[in-house]
Amino acid sequence: METQEQITDLEDRSTCWTCFEVFQDPITFSCSHTLCKSCAVRMTMNKRACPFCNQALDLPLPPVNKDVLSLVNRFRAVQADMDTSKLTYEQQPQSEFLSLPRDNLIEIILNLSISDIVKMSTVCRQLKSITDENFLWRQLCQNRFPFSALGKYGKSWKHCFIGQSKLNTSWNTGRAGDFKMTAYRGHTGDITTFKMYKKNIVTGGTDKELRVWRQGTEDPVYTLKGHSASVNCLDFNESRIMSGAAELIVWDVENGKMLHKMEQGGIIPCLSFGESTVTTASDGTLCVYDLRTGGEVKRYAPQVGLPNKIYCRSNEIILSGARGVRLYDLRKNHSLAVRDYDIANTGFVSSGGDNIYLSTGNDIATIDITKPGVDRWNLMGHWNLPGLMQLDGDLLATAHSAVQVYNVKTKTLVHNISMDNSVVNGLCMRNNRIVAGCSDLSIKIYDASNAKKLYYLRGGSRVVRSGHLGIQGISGVQLSAGSIIASIGDLMRVYDFDTYHAE
Amino acid sequence: MASESISVTTSDDQTIQLSRKHAQMSQTINSMLEDSVGADQEAIPLPNVSSEVLKKVIDWCTHHENDPAPVEKVKKLNKKREYKAKNSTISDEWDKNFVNAELRVIVDILLAANYLDVKGLFELMCKHIANELKGKTPDQIRERFGIQDDLTEEDKAAMRKAWGATKNDS
Numbered sequence: 001m002e003t004q005e006q007i008t009d010l011e012d013r014s015t016c017w018t019c020f021e022v023f024q025d026p027i028t029f030s031c032s033h034t035l036c037k038s039c040a041v042r043m044t045m046n047k048r049a050c051p052f053c054n055q056a057l058d059l060p061l062p063p064v065n066k067d068v069l070s071l072v073n074r075f076r077a078v079q080a081d082m083d084t085s086k087l088t089y090e091q092q093p094q095s096e097f098l099s100l101p102r103d104n105l106i107e108i109i110l111n112l113s114i115s116d117i118v119k120m121s122t123v124c125r126q127l128k129s130i131t132d133e134n135f136l137w138r139q140l141c142q143n144r145f146p147f148s149a150l151g152k153y154g155k156s157w158k159h160c161f162i163g164q165s166k167l168n169t170s171w172n173t174g175r176a177g178d179f180k181m182t183a184y185r186g187h188t189g190d191i192t193t194f195k196m197y198k199k200n201i202v203t204g205g206t207d208k209e210l211r212v213w214r215q216g217t218e219d220p221v222y223t224l225k226g227h228s229a230s231v232n233c234l235d236f237n238e239s240r241i242m243s244g245a246a247e248l249i250v251w252d253v254e255n256g257k258m259l260h261k262m263e264q265g266g267i268i269p270c271l272s273f274g275e276s277t278v279t280t281a282s283d284g285t286l287c288v289y290d291l292r293t294g295g296e297v298k299r300y301a302p303q304v305g306l307p308n309k310i311y312c313r314s315n316e317i318i319l320s321g322a323r324g325v326r327l328y329d330l331r332k333n334h335s336l337a338v339r340d341y342d343i344a345n346t347g348f349v350s351s352g353g354d355n356i357y358l359s360t361g362n363d364i365a366t367i368d369i370t371k372p373g374v375d376r377w378n379l380m381g382h383w384n385l386p387g388l389m390q391l392d393g394d395l396l397a398t399a400h401s402a403v404q405v406y407n408v409k410t411k412t413l414v415h416n417i418s419m420d421n422s423v424v425n426g427l428c429m430r431n432n433r434i435v436a437g438c439s440d441l442s443i444k445i446y447d448a449s450n451a452k453k454l455y456y457l458r459g460g461s462r463v464v465r466s467g468h469l470g471i472q473g474i475s476g477v478q479l480s481a482g483s484i485i486a487s488i489g490d491l492m493r494v495y496d497f498d499t500y501h502a503e
Numbered sequence: 504m505a506s507e508s509i510s511v512t513t514s515d516d517q518t519i520q521l522s523r524k525h526a527q528m529s530q531t532i533n534s535m536l537e538d539s540v541g542a543d544q545e546a547i548p549l550p551n552v553s554s555e556v557l558k559k560v561i562d563w564c565t566h567h568e569n570d571p572a573p574v575e576k577v578k579k580l581n582k583k584r585e586y587k588a589k590n591s592t593i594s595d596e597w598d599k600n601f602v603n604a605e606l607r608v609i610v611d612i613l614l615a616a617n618y619l620d621v622k623g624l625f626e627l628m629c630k631h632i633a634n635e636l637k638g639k640t641p642d643q644i645r646e647r648f649g650i651q652d653d654l655t656e657e658d659k660a661a662m663r664k665a666w667g668a669t670k671n672d673s
Contacts, residue, residue: 100613110629125653127650
């Protein structure tokens, strides 16, 4: 009886490397490569050469190789032997459990918790190799981190899982070493607005400049100069940066050059851009520009007072101002509002769908932009704070001296989180985490599901530099999948939690 | 009209009759039946299943014949991103009794369920084995399943290091 090794060797030698079956009528070329006759005919149909070494062949094809044929017959006999012996595997020393096919074992392992899987891997070699199986980790990743992607983890879902779970723990504990803090200095005035997308950050400040940063390098990639007043709002995509101050400027991301400059006759407090247009509002006018040419597409006279926020949705524009909320339709020829909502002094957030949630006075109002009418719900203890609202699934968070979390489906207060006598200047809610940037220079992180405090990040020194009026606390926060970014006076801090690097 | 019972031949050359309802709980037999509609009802060969195991499978099918058909669960993206290991508790008392057998039998049933594609039974067996593995130390697992420890100390040390990242996690 042959040993397992001999059988494998025999199998290797009697297998055709073109069809991966046991040889059928094996023939051997003059270059000593062997393959089935049918394979040889197929492979040499177009090019008369050996498929393995490309050596030219002479026809006719050589006769069947008797030596190989006898090998094949022996292998067949051994195989038949093995088939019958398989039925009595319980007599073999190997465990019945390990004799299960690999995919069945994986199916079983998927029922286990991570700590049990880790223990399994230390049992024996075979289980170790199974617990390293990419497929297994892919399933686990999809169960636990449904939005994870391989990305920087190369091809290994296991690394992806470890990275994701490390990120998760880091997010929840916030200890030193769980994140890497980078400070970005450069602005000479306070940062008024910023945005982060992937690894790029754009900031705008009262020093009339914009700066483009890339996470990982401390100096700005570009400094964009050209505004005549403090920058109020900005947004960017892969190719363009738009910023609004006393005028609207469109910049090229590639080289930091100014492309278009549009005057609107007033300070621009907010802008919003779609695929090819950018919409800006100033006191008295609402303008839509073409992003490529810089030409004006449409101009409205909204009369809603000082604008707070614009929201663009393909062809619809929602503008909210101090005195009302109006809906415009770009497809209409006239320049009148399609609909007026009777809500004053608002800030809003949208879910991306038809519903928009607005804060007005002591109420939260819901409007459906496909229908007229306002649905108000009064909330005790809610303060009028346009802007500081965040929506995450069914939860709506608002902030003032306390953060309040509402369920928008049931319209009830879920949590009221006290902020220790500090005013919240920036609020973000994502993946069940609430991040609040407070006036006492701390960033407070809470769990949205149970309102439990996770940790505070201290925003740094209170030392007032010469020439400054003094630090007003954190002026804004933003949250991405792997990091928190916060603006503190003229300083920008990035807390990067994604510190796992696959080897 | 097709006949009400179907005969199958097991690996040990026994011919076993089983009702159409039970046969259709196995996706494998079911598709074989669909392929041979109208043809003479010959015994279906099941070369990977022994009669002893098949009887067990039929037992299970008899008990579960009135269960609602397994619905493909549409996985909702869990907003909370909370991970729970699959719930592996076996709720049915009859099932608990059913899995109370020797490991060899369990493994055979699992293989048969996999081959015959009886989803419920396959899951039950996986759950049962997972329960056996749960909360055990590597030594206990080796003892329970008769596995030889063929890892060297270096292997283990390397593994401990690699797993450090997720160890405290669950």
